[in-house]
Amino acid sequence: MSSKPRFERRAFLKTTGALLGGTALSTGVATAETETLTILSYNDVQNAAAEDTTLPRLATLVEQRRAAADGPVVVLGAGDQIGPHALTPVSEWRAPVEVLAVIDPDADTVGNHEFDYGVDGFTEAAEASSFPWVATNLVYEDSEEPIAGAERYVVVERGGVRVGVLGTIYQGLDGSVSDDLGAAGLTVLDPVETVDEYENRLREEEDVDVVVVLDHIGVRAAEELAESTDVDVVLAGHDEQAYEPSVVSGTVVSEAEANANYLSEIHLTVEDGAVTAAEGELLETAAVEKNERVSEIINEYRAEVNLDEVIATTETELDASANLNYHEETAIGNLVTDAMREKAGADVAITNAGGIRSDASYGPGELTGGDVFNVLPFDNTLTTLELTGEDLVETLASQVVTLESETGQQYGAEVSQQVSGVRFEWVGHEGSELVRDVYVGGEPVDADETYAVAVNSYMAGGGSGFPLSDKPVLDDTGELLATTTIEYLEERGTVAPTVEGRMQRVDSTFGNEPEIRVDGRGRTVVRLDKPDDFDEVGDSADLWTKTGEAVEPETVVDAGERLVVRFDDAAVAEAVDDDGAVALDLYVDYDSDEYERVYFDSSRANADVTASVTERGRSSERGRSQRRLTPAR
Numbered sequence: 001m002s003s004k005p006r007f008e009r010r011a012f013l014k015t016t017g018a019l020l021g022g023t024a025l026s027t028g029v030a031t032a033e034t035e036t037l038t039i040l041s042y043n044d045v046q047n048a049a050a051e052d053t054t055l056p057r058l059a060t061l062v063e064q065r066r067a068a069a070d071g072p073v074v075v076l077g078a079g080d081q082i083g084p085h086a087l088t089p090v091s092e093w094r095a096p097v098e099v100l101a102v103i104d105p106d107a108d109t110v111g112n113h114e115f116d117y118g119v120d121g122f123t124e125a126a127e128a129s130s131f132p133w134v135a136t137n138l139v140y141e142d143s144e145e146p147i148a149g150a151e152r153y154v155v156v157e158r159g160g161v162r163v164g165v166l167g168t169i170y171q172g173l174d175g176s177v178s179d180d181l182g183a184a185g186l187t188v189l190d191p192v193e194t195v196d197e198y199e200n201r202l203r204e205e206e207d208v209d210v211v212v213v214l215d216h217i218g219v220r221a222a223e224e225l226a227e228s229t230d231v232d233v234v235l236a237g238h239d240e241q242a243y244e245p246s247v248v249s250g251t252v253v254s255e256a257e258a259n260a261n262y263l264s265e266i267h268l269t270v271e272d273g274a275v276t277a278a279e280g281e282l283l284e285t286a287a288v289e290k291n292e293r294v295s296e297i298i299n300e301y302r303a304e305v306n307l308d309e310v311i312a313t314t315e316t317e318l319d320a321s322a323n324l325n326y327h328e329e330t331a332i333g334n335l336v337t338d339a340m341r342e343k344a345g346a347d348v349a350i351t352n353a354g355g356i357r358s359d360a361s362y363g364p365g366e367l368t369g370g371d372v373f374n375v376l377p378f379d380n381t382l383t384t385l386e387l388t389g390e391d392l393v394e395t396l397a398s399q400v401v402t403l404e405s406e407t408g409q410q411y412g413a414e415v416s417q418q419v420s421g422v423r424f425e426w427v428g429h430e431g432s433e434l435v436r437d438v439y440v441g442g443e444p445v446d447a448d449e450t451y452a453v454a455v456n457s458y459m460a461g462g463g464s465g466f467p468l469s470d471k472p473v474l475d476d477t478g479e480l481l482a483t484t485t486i487e488y489l490e491e492r493g494t495v496a497p498t499v500e501g502r503m504q505r506v507d508s509t510f511g512n513e514p515e516i517r518v519d520g521r522g523r524t525v526v527r528l529d530k531p532d533d534f535d536e537v538g539d540s541a542d543l544w545t546k547t548g549e550a551v552e553p554e555t556v557v558d559a560g561e562r563l564v565v566r567f568d569d570a571a572v573a574e575a576v577d578d579d580g581a582v583a584l585d586l587y588v589d590y591d592s593d594e595y596e597r598v599y600f601d602s603s604r605a606n607a608d609v610t611a612s613v614t615e616r617g618r619s620s621e622r623g624r625s626q627r628r629l630t631p632a633r
Contacts, residue, residue: 054261352416537589
């Protein structure tokens with residue numbers, strides 16, 4: 001399954017107010033008769049539920065801050081607490097629910113990963129929970145009753161302060177859950193309209209002093225709620241940002257990143273039924289002592305699956321951060337899809353970027369079974385489909401997010417998948433062919449040919465917008481992707497996956513298609529007509545073969561109307577490894593003011609290059625050192 005947690009960096013967004021950090025909302029002055037309400041919150045626990053690391057520390061920190069508070073305390077969660085995590089195969093939702101019972105929150109909201117075990121699975125988890133779940137805008141279409149196991153709102157009273165709690169999730173939810181919500185009769189109402197309605201109801205009918213929204217949609221949606229409603233606090237989840245408590249249109253907004261790395265602490269001064277001042281901060285859990293009971297719960301489950309056993313060694317870094325895997329080819333994406341393709345005996349393998357989790361980096365060094373389950377925590381199985389070449393291109397294009405789209409404006413242009421056995425260029429701009437120059441097994445894709453394509457069962461059912469639900473199934477192993485990857489690693493013992501140019505980002509095309517001759521005279525020179533938006537040469541340029549060999553140029557010179565790119569002859573001859581005319585791709589990064597980028601630092605232009613390699617060129621230059629590089633990120 002897939003969701004879009006991004007940007008592990010601590011990016012404090014610009015807001016209409018100031019960071020609180022002890023400053024007060026200018027809505028009044030506290031008096032001796034006022035009450036100070038402390039709100040502690042966390043979100044997107046996910047993988048931390050399987051690790052004896054941050055979650056036991058979060059439990060201790062909640063306990064410490066409860067004890068230190070000068071007044072009533074409310075503890076809240078903003079969703080995605082019971083999945084995904086590496087203990088799913090043995091505990092499903094049970095491990096996190098048992099841990100949350102120790103933390104003892106007053107309410108939590110339903111996130112998309114609360115459905116990792118299906119609609120019925122969430123209901124079972126909710127019934128086993130020691131706290132209420134809130135789903136204000138997730139209801140049965142025929143009755144507008146909340147999903148079974150949740151309530152539309154919760155009122156918590158502490159120290160004479162009444163706190164109304166709402167919970168929202170995003171529309172279009174079906175594309176990121178493992179069950180068919182529509183088939184279960186569920187629908188998602190407009191978050192802003194629903195919150196506005198229930199905020200009024202809470203104040204008028206329930207006489208609450210404070211209204212808090214647990215918003216599992218992300219920071220931007222939280223800011224929109226702050227700007228469009230009169231709620232007092234919006235606690236965000238889903239996009240996993242470390243967002244310090246900030247004032248947006250008179251409402252406090254905060255998000256505590258993910259994986260129990262932070263606890264958000266907000267202090268509200270409540271006077272005569274209204275919030276008159278506020279201060280808050282994010283507290284790191286890293287240096288806090290572990291809660292023994294929480295560690296015990298996690299380790300008891302871990303012992304059942306021996307997650308700490310070393311299964312292989314990686315000689316390269318495997319970065320599983322969502323930010324990277326949504327935007328570009330990664331070593332860990334190549335490892336996973338290579339394992340899928342080998343196991344299935346398929347021509348191509350594709351996995352969704354949202355299926356690669358943990359936001360951690362592994363190696364160089366030892367890999368454990370737990371590492372793999374952290375990266376691949378879902379119960380997705382390996383499925384092989386039969387696709388035509390036309391279907392394959394459509395499938396690859398379905399995941400490209402353009403820079404101009406709503407998602408692209410927030411996160412940048414994205415390729416949103418990882419692949420094996422296929423190479424292609426992707427163009428993240430509206431009005432462009434999103435995927436082009438597709439090669440399978442080193443040969444141009446044939447639109448009418450059929451290919452065996454290995455995917456996961458979630459994708460095969462149409463998850464993450466993959467157009468695959470009606471495609472013929474060649475095989476369903478029933479084997480977890482994590483298991484497939486572990487077997488692949490165990491067979492090899494040592495791996496060293498790298499970026500191989502499988503998915504090449506392109507913003508523009510050079511105005512000519514150069515032909516070069518590798519003739520043994522020491523240098524190969526390519527002359528390129530600049531794109532219209534070219535300002536100056538960037539930091540990276542590479543010449544790629546269709547099978548994944550790359551050569552770095554010796555120099556790239558701006559020669560006025562043209563760029564002149566010079567390569568070592570021997571390096572090109574060695575990379576091509578063939579005589580006659582060979583199709584190559586040249587990519588050059590360049591600075592441009594054409595786009596307001598979010599993720600990438602530069603634009604990238606492509607030229608199709610035809611190389612004629614003579615036997616003289618091959619023999620006379622053989623033995624000279626070749627120089628290659630992996631594209632800069």
